[in-house]
Each structure stands twice: as structure tokens, then as C-alpha cells.
Amino acid sequence: MYRIYPRYLSRCVVGASLESTEEEEAEDENKSAVEVSSMPKEGVYQIVGTLSEPESTKPYFAEETYAVSSQEELLSHLLECDIVLYNITEDTNQIEEATWAASALHREIEHFTTPKLFILISTIMTWAQSKPPDPEDPEIPFTDEDFRKRKAHPNFVDHINAEKLILKLGKTNKRKFLTYIVASGHQYGAEEGVLHYFFKIGWLSETPAIPVFGDGNNFIPTIHVLDLAAVLQNIADHRPRSHYILAVDESMHTLQQLVKCISKNVGPGKTEKIPKANAFLIKELTQMHLDMLFVDLRMESMFLKEIFNIKWVAQAGLVENIEKIVKEYKKSRGILPLKVCIHGPPGAGKSTIAEELCKHYKLHCIKISDVISESIANLEKTVTSKELDSDSVGEEGEDDEEEGENVNAAQELLAEVKESMEQNAGQLEDQYVIRFVKDKLKSMPCRNQGYVLDGFPETYDQAKDLFNSENEDEEEEIRGKMPKFDKLIIPEFVISLTASDEFLINRIINLPEKIVAGTHYTQDRFLQSLNLFRESNTDDNTVLNYFDELEIHPQFIDVAKFEDPENRFILKEIIKEIGEPRNYGLTDEEKEILERKAAEESLVREAQEKAEREHREAKERAERMANWEEWNKHLEEVKRQEQELLEAQSIPLRNYLMKNVMPTLMRGIIECCKIRPDDPVDFLAEYLFKNSSGIE
Template sequence: MEKVRPLGETSPLKIFINDANTFLAQAIIEEIRNDHQAFDSDTLNSHKIVATITDRENAKPPSGITKIIAKNKKKAVYSSILTSDIVIFDINFGSTEDVDSIVKFLKEQQNGIPKPITLIILSSVMSWSGTDPKEPKNKEIVDNSEDEDMTAEERERLMTTDFIDEDYLTRMPSTRFANLKYIENLVLQLPKFQPLITSYIVCTGILYGNGERTLYEHFRKAWTGTTLPLLGEGNNRLPTIHVQDAAKLIKKIIYDKPNYPYILAVDEGKCTQKQIVEALSQGKEKRISQVDILEVYSEEWSDYLNIDIAMRPSKLFDSSFQWTCRDGLCKHIGLIFDQFSSFRGLNPIRISIFGPPKAGKTKLAKALKKLLQIPRLNLREVFDLAKKSQSQIVKKIQQKENEIKDKFVEEQLAAKKKPADIDKDKIQVKFPDRTVGEVVRFVLKSQLYKTKGLIYDNFPKSEKQAKRLFYSIKGENDHDDDEGFFNQLEHAKVHLKKLPNVIIHLRCSREASSQRFRIQQQESGENNNNITEAEFERRMNDYENNYHGLVDFYRDMKDSTVKIVEIDTMGKKLDDIYRIAKDQVFQYYKFLDYLYVSEDNEKALIEKLQKQEELRVREEQIQKKLQQEQALKLQQQLALQKGSASGPGQENRRVNSRLQKIDEKKHFLLDTKSLPIRQYLLDKIIPTLTKGIMEMTDKLEFEKVTEEEIFNGTNFFEGDFLDHLIRVFEMKGDEFREEYLEAQRKKELEKELERKKSDKGKGEDSDDYEEESPDEVDASNA
């Protein structure tokens, strides 16, 4: 295949990307941008990338964008699209409404578009979510095909049960994702209206890689060691693709301009949901829990992990395509974990705990392991893990162990001990620092320790052991002796990725350690599995002789940021020591605050929720008290109205009675004011309007009216219909005005008669007269 020249080598491209800060669009921009290459080149021209930004994503716009246009500036967006060479819309994570409006805009360009445009829509495998399994084509039909140029690979593609590019017409979405197929079809039909537009639908599998998006919760739980959910049995097939591979495919479409509009962007992994979850859990079945789809229906990932579709990568993934993860997520889980940690800033947590015997080192290490869900290793466990491996290191360990035991037996025999008294299996072997360093480095090659880190439980114990562990020299086999090794440390390689970042030194006096040792001896009694007093003294002496040099070693390390935490354990309980250590670890690894929910955080959260609940209850009590007070005031007012007719109570009764009458009259006046208007419309306007319409329709011959004329809105009347109605109202106008004025005169006469009768009645019944309130007077006049 002819090598494709870099984009922009002959002329720069103008590329428009909608929602440029989505998970997929960011990877595409990083793939197609060439501004950093064009800066140092005389022939390469940089692309002009114009973009819009969505508020749905928290991510910032990626670098490489030339110009950002606000989405609400429609004219600027449309103008930029019409002048672009490449237009990319992401409906996987972006907006489908934007594509709908753009397609309608392009269709409405009656004079055509000014230049050819390649329109690429990034869709999702969810547009296939309701598709039934594919039935394989009959082999005889394929063999008898008239296409003589069909290769064996193409014949095999047609016979497979995996969906291929050509099967896109059979796709069916679930109800929730029906809009995806609608937008896809809308874009596929666009070239019929605008021939200068070439449209492509890129149907991406479940995207993974970089900082993760759809599978973020699964990666987060895998990183923290919490239980991973598995929908049902998990045997459903999930089409997937690395986000970088999807971005490379978009670049290839821009290069090659294939002649088929629908492209399946999936890898060759063909992993089931169970295989993916097991890969994330790193083979630990205890961290997997089966859940029902209804339990996690609100989770964004639930729909994606519930599909069951077998797909084959597009023909565009040819032999020249440079895959990032060709074989899928499961085969490259280590790489994907590294990317997740790197993009999310999740550095491996490496902690070293050391101190005198009985200072609480192992208990603290176990507590931090439970909190952080990272492995804890002591030297015994390191050697046990190495012995379980099938590698050359096992032979080296056994050889060195036998040498040490044989030497011990020779020394015992030289001391004139009987051979029968010597049990080689019970001899405790202390390996030299060189062997310890070699074995530890071998064990730490595991992906688990590279990704998550570990807790060094009481090792290294000395400066020499630390140097043997974190330094290595090429050809170290020639330096079995310490002198030959330490003389060449200037040329040694420093294993910074194994070096602990937080050093916790538990300090304790010799007297306090001895007291704790004796207490444990007394408590254990006959079932004493503890060390002997001689062994305790030996370990105490080793600590006192070596800890100064070990602390200085960590402080003098170059190219590394090491935090040394000194904790005085005198008079402190284990809980206090744990809290101090935890706070120091969380201060160093800032990301732990949002990645982990510790027991303390849970307690704080519970306390916060309890305070919120108490505040809510208090507010409800206050509100209830106010309601009770208002109800009490209302009862007092009612009591005043129903009070006795004598004394001050009668005055209150008169006031309340007047207020009630005023209120009743106000409502009555509102009704009487609105009644003439309604009545006027019913009596005058509606009958006249009906009469005018009837006059026009009487002149119309309905039997001559066709359906086409009705559909097209043809005017069947002589002249304008509205003009006729106006003329009818003008003819009746004078009549309406005379009737209206007559009615008003009648009302005035009636009011005058009522006023005279009222004045006469007041003169006769002066004993029962009560002065009207100003409101009553105004109301009656009104």
C-alpha cells in the first residue's frame, strides 16, 4: 500500500469538531493535531482546528485547538462548518440535537455548499443494542456469488456470525437509544440533498483507555480493591475499542476516504463481560459480585455492559493500521491500568514502616493495608511468593538456602554436637542482603505492585539492605561481596519505582519495648509463639545500630520526593498511631481524598448526615410551632367575633361585621362588572360573527371542492373572507351602539330610583341607623 503523506504537508486542513472536550474528541484532537510538528518543519503546515465546548463534560478543552466558538452563536458555528474541510460530531458522549440542527441547516442550502465537506459522526454500539443475533449466510450462496473478484477473506466475512460494516441496515436499537439510529440515518441520507458532502458513521465499541469514561467506576473500584459488579452470569459479548485506536481510525478515514459510509470501530478482543470484570479484579473472585440490572439501572455503564453483540473490525483496519490494543482490553490490562493511573494522577502508593521490635509495625501495616487496599509484604512473604513462581529465582533461593544450612551444620559439628541433634528443616535461614535485594526486585515486577504499590513491613532494616534493594549494577554477579558492590554505587541504577515515598518510623525506647515484650510473654503463657528473649535482644541491637543510617539513606536520595514521618509511640494507643500515619499518607497522596472512602470518612459522613437530619427536624418543629401560633391567633379572633354583646365585645363584633359585609360587596361588584362583558359577547358579537360566516358559506358549493384544494389551502370565497366579516360588523355597528347607550341610560335611572328610596328609608328608621364605613359608601356608589 502506498504510504500516505502527512495531513497538511501540501495544504493545511480546516477541521471543525463539535463538543471537543468529550472523552473521544480529546483523543481525536491529540491524534490529528500537527502544530507541534509544523513548528519545526518548513514543508508541513499546521491544521486549523475550530471547536465548540460542551457543558456536560467536566474536562477542559484539549490543547491544539485554534479557535473556540460559543454554541449559542449559531451563525458563527454554521459559517465555520461551511468553510471547513472536515466536520466531526460526537454523539457518543456529545449532543444529538446539535447534529439534527446542522443536518437541517445543510439541507436548507438551496444553492448548495461552497466546497466539499467530509462529515464524520462518532456514534455508539448502543445503536445496535436491540439487534437480534446474526444468522450466517449459506456457504453455497456465497460460493455461487457473481462477484468473481471476491477474496477468501471477504467470503469468510460474509459467512461469519459476527456483524460487519455491510450489516448496518439490520441494526436495531433499544428504546432508550432509538435517537442514535435516527441521527445516523439522517446523516447517511444527507449526500442525496448535498452531493458535495461525504458522510461517515463511525460506530465505536465500548471505549476504554486513557482516563476511562464508560468503565471509570469499574477501574476505580479495581484500583481501590472494592467489589466489582457483574451483571448476571456475564457471558454476554461486549464489542470494545481503545479510545486511541478509535482516534487513529478517524485519522485514517480523513486520509483514505473509504467508499462505504458505515464503519464498525471495534477491536479483535471479543471479550465477554465476565472476562473483562475478572481481568479488572486481577483474578480475585472474592472481589466480584453478581447484580441484577434493576439494581444498577441508574448507573451509566449498566446499559453498555448489558448488550450482547459480536462484531468484527471494519475493513479499514488493514495491515498498515498501528493498533494500540488490537487484542482487546483483557490482553492489555496492565497497559490500561497504567494509563488510568497516569491520566487520573493515581501514583502507586509505596510506604515503608520500620522501628524497634514490639513498636506495633505489623499491626499498623495491616491497618493501612485494610484502609488503602494495597498489598503488604514482609521478607518472609517475599520469599514465599518467589518460591511459588516458576523461574530461575527459585533455584537461586534453594541453592543459597542449602549453602547457609550446610555452613550452619558444619559450625555445629565443629562445636562437637551430634548430627542427630541437628534438624536442617528447623534451621532459620538469614539470607544475605544481596539475595534479599534480588528476590524483592523479582517479586515487585508483578503488575499489581507496579500499579497500586505496596507496604514494606519492617524492611529494609538497614542502609546496606536498602542499597542492595533499590540499587542495581550491571554485572552484579561479579560482586558477591559487599565491598565490590558498594564501591561502584556511583554507576548504579536507582529503582525509583520501587523506592517508598512515605517512610513511617515508629520510635520507642528500649525500656518500653522490653516491657511490651514481657507483657506479651506473660499473656501468651504456654501457647507462646513469640520470639525468645535472646532473639528480642538481637533485633533490638540491630535496630539501634542501623536506624540512623537507614533514615539518612532516605534523606539523601536524589531524584525522589520522600516524606519521613517520625511517630513517638510512647503513651499512644494503636488507634492514635494509625490516625497520625493515615493523615500523613493522605497529605502526601492527595488523590486518596476522593478515591477512597475510609471508615473515618464514613463516620464523618454519617455525622454530617445526622446533623442535617437534626437540623431538618428542628426546622420542622419551628414551622409547626409557628403554625400552632397562627392557629391560636385565629381562634382568638373567632372568639372575639363570638364574644358577648356587652362591653368591649360588642364593638369588636360590629367591626368584624362591617369588614365581612365589605368583603362580600367587593366580590359581588367584581362579578357584576365582568357579567355585562360576557353577556355582551354572547348577545351581540357571537351571533353577528355566526351570521357573517353563514352568509359566506351559503354562497359556497362544497360538492365542487377537492381534497387537493383543501390540502393546498385554496381560497373558495369571492373576495377576502375577513373583509366580508368586517363589513357585516360595520353594518351592525350603529345598531349595537344605540342598544348599548340605551342600556346604560336604563341603569342610571334604576340607580337614581334606588338612591331616593334609600334616603326616604333612612329618615323613617333613624333609631336603627348605623353610620356606614367609607368602604361601604364607596362600594355602593360604585
């Protein structure tokens, strides 16, 4: 919410709130809160400042942003501004900087070239421990004039100390330095602030009831963020005498009323009271959130009524403006519903693709058979639970009366449905099927996340009856002959799968028998379904013609073109057409589960790779050893064979030496021993030379 106030002020004409707004109030009151300040004008406030995330891009509404590295640099920028605005309701770290900034500016008063205005957005939590203005009448609310008696919640002492300091600094020289404290009620609108937890669990549709902490009878002062921005605009324009402004709307709703309203318009429609102690176990709620939700204050702002000129977005509070608030919430969070209709002949893969789309986008898969069985089961459950809860008192009495009417209606409808099925051999007439499907599409989960319609409607008349608008106030025709339709449930995307009969028949023939058994894919039933589909999609009044008339043009995908039994490429084409998911994305727990799963898979994969590597290395080592032994054996055999060859080749030479050389050599050696010449070698050589004539 940090950017909402400067964005709002960037479109406000300086001094505009000093003028009468009677003409503005006569304008269309149906504009959404976001559109209140949508038209930029000349002479508007120029927005400059620092970014909470320095690496983020500069907002479009800001003239300039600063990345300051020191207090001296920040002070130099503050001195250039006429109005300084600090918000300490969301980030307690801003308290220290806000008090420093006010003190630093106060020290520079003598050097001001123009008067400066310092506005601190604080919280009504600095009133949380205040004693009632009139102990004898607790219904009398606090007003702006009671601010001197306020007593802060123990966890908001720093907030009240900052308020007191900044108010004190503004009393020194009011001509040059004015300070104002805006005690804001709990803010809602856009991303919903402290109430976001209830909006989120309601939108997710994961619980049968939204929790109320304690008895829920504590009063919570609130204000829409754009109304708070309008208060800031009025302070800048009016410079009121009172420097403490209580910024709350005119509602006095309890926690139970707020949660019940959110549940009915976003969630399951029911609430359940849980002990306050259990609230501390909820991870999404911080200590500050819980302190704010447990506050019990009746407050009324006299300044906003009597002095300020505010064009209210939600003057009566959240409950009275819930439809507009829900639209803002979904738009600002980007969690708009995604509605898809899958059309195509039997065997084209509609159900598989629908299920995969639902997994990818976190949508609700609408299968006609499931819807019928679920609706009948719900009717039977409603009928069998006639007894009302005897513990219900007060406001719940109205709910009990309404539930009793629902039981009677359910009895009548269940009887009609059973009679219809008996008369039509177990088949249900279109009027009941369409009623059940329409109720399903209008259910809060489908309105929140969206849906994928699996192969229904099949005909033009079914589509017209299903999506026909029941609101008589709407125009019957738009743009010529366009039929009227219910924008709440009409699909945004229509995907039509196409394929030839030959392709579809071959695909069914090749399916395993265990898949075909008991389904409409048996030969007789499949051909009958295929013929019926072709007959209902050959004239000008087809279901696709209906969507064309509404300018929801189908995307045609030829299944045979992809040759993709698992539909992966088809899914990529559809996802490319539809775009990114429109939901909260993964929660911290889901991210942790995926990371843990990925880590486990990585460990398993690494273990498998290690085992495979070790097995491969062992195998290679064994092969090397076997090869080494084989090579050694081969080498020994070669050596043996060489030795035998050498020995065989040396026999003639040895015989020759023994017969012709050795006798003469032996005689020469004997002779050498007798004579003992000085050079025995030379003697032997000479002896052999002289006696060589006898050698052959």
C-alpha cells in the same frame, strides 16, 4: 472520553494518513498509546468547539471554545468550521443537537464558501438486533457492507434514526456537504468506558472474584479510543466513498474473556458467573451499560483493513494489549500505587504512623508478623484443599492443572517453613521472610493501591534481596553502580524516624503496663532490640544506604522534636512530603455514610449543647430565684430595721408634741369649733401664736 478525539486530532498533520506509515511502523513499538500522538507538528487540525461543562477551563489543545446561548449562535460557529464532529455514544442528549446541527447546515449549503464534512460517532448497538448474515454459519461476521440490514436495539432507536437522517442529508450535494457515520465498537483505553466497572472493582480488590453476567459467551465488538480517533483522522483525510464506517478492532472476544483478562491483570484473578437479573442491582451500571454488555455481535471492518492507513494502538484488541491498557487506565484515572517504607528504632512509633498512613491513603499495611502468619495460613489452606473443582470444564482445565502444581509447591514450602521454625526456636529464616514479603508486595492489592512497609527491611542485605529484580533482561546496573531493582515493588518514599536512646527509653518507661505486657517493649527485650538496631545502622551498608544508592533519598524526622505522643504533627509532615492520595476517593456510599455520620454527630452535638444550655439556664434561673428571695429577705430586714430606727428616733419628738403642742392645739381646735371663723387655719395659726409663750 469526550476530549480524546479532538486532543488526538489536534496533533495530527492534515493529510498525514494519506502517506505510507512503513517508516513509522519501524519505530519503537513499545511506546505507550498516549505517546502515539505526543509530538505536535505544523499544519495540524485546529480544534474549536463547545464544552460539556461550560464552567471548566479551556483544554490546552483547543484553539477556541464557545459558550453558546442559542441555536443561531451555535450555527454561526458551525458555519465557520470545515469539519463538524458529534459523538452520541456517551450522552444521548447529544442526539437531538447532532441531528439539528446536520439539518441546519444542510439548509445553508448554498451559502457554503468551502465544502464541509459532518462526522457522527455512533455505536454498534444500532446493529444489536440484526439477523446473522448467514443463518447457517453464525460465525460469519457482519461487515461494513451489511449496514443497510442493521436493526437497532430497542433502547437505541434514536441512535439509528439519527444515523439514517444524517446519511440522507449527505446525499443532496456531496461536493459541498459530506456526511459520515462511524459505528464504534465498545470503546476502551484511558478511562475504559463501559468496561470501567470491571476495572474499578478489580482495582479496589474488595471482592474475591469479578462477576460475569450470564454465561458470558456473547461476543462484544471493541475498539481503543485512540484507534477510533485514527479512524476519524482517516475519514477527514481520505473522504471515502462509503459513508458508513464500521470501527472495530480485529478481536472477537466474549464478555467472559474480557472480564477474565481484566481480573487477572487488575483484580483477584478469578471470575464468577451471576444471573443477568442480578446485574440490574448494581448501582454503578446504567441501563445503557447493561444493554452494551449484553450485546452479541461478530463484526469485522473491511474499510479499516483495506482502505484506511491506521497506526494501530491495539489492533488485536484488549486481551492481547492488556498490560498497556492497564497502564493507561491507572495513569488517566490518577490511581497510581503509593509505596512507602517506614524505618526507625523500636519505640519511635513506626507501627502507629504506618497504620495512620494506611487509613489516610487507603493503603495496605505490611507488618512482618502478620505477613508470616498470613502466608503460612494460606499455604495450609492450599495444602488442605487438594481436591479440584469437579464442575470446571473447558478453559478452566488449564487453571485446575496450574492449581495442582501450586498445591505441590505449597506442600514443599510449608514443610521447609515449619522445619526452619523448629530449628530456630519459632523464628523464621530471612530467606522465607523475604519470599513472603516479596509475594505480598507483588500481590494485586499492593500493586494497585500500594503499601506501607512497617520497619522492614532492617539491613542492607535484606533490602537487596527483597527488592532485587528477578528479570534477567533488565540491565544489571543503572547509572554507574546502582544495584538492579524491581520497579514494581520498590518503595517511592522512605521515611526514617530518628530519636535518641534516652528519649526512647523514657517513652517506653512511661507506657502503661497493660500496653507493655507481652510485647518487645519490656525492659530486657526493648534494650536488646534498640542495641541491635544501632549496630545494624552504624556502618556504611545500612538499609538507608541501599535506598540512597537507588536515589530514593530518605526523609528524616526527629520524633523528639515534635513532643507529640499521638504523632499528629509527624503525620502532617509525612503527608506533606508524600502529597495527595492517589485513589478513587470516597464512593457515593462512603460519602453518604460520612454525611449521615456527620449529621448524627451534629444532632448529638446540638442535643448536648441544648441540654447543657438548658441545664445552665435552669441553674442560672435557680440562682436568680435564690438570690431574689435572699434579696427580698434582706430588703424586709432593712425595712424593719429602718422602721424600728424611725420609731426609736420619733419617741422624743412625739413626747415633746404630746406635752407642749397637742394640748394648746386641742384647745385651739375646740375654740375654733365654738367661734367658727371664716378662715379656720388662719384662726388656729393666730391662736397658736398668741398662746405659744406657754410652750417650752
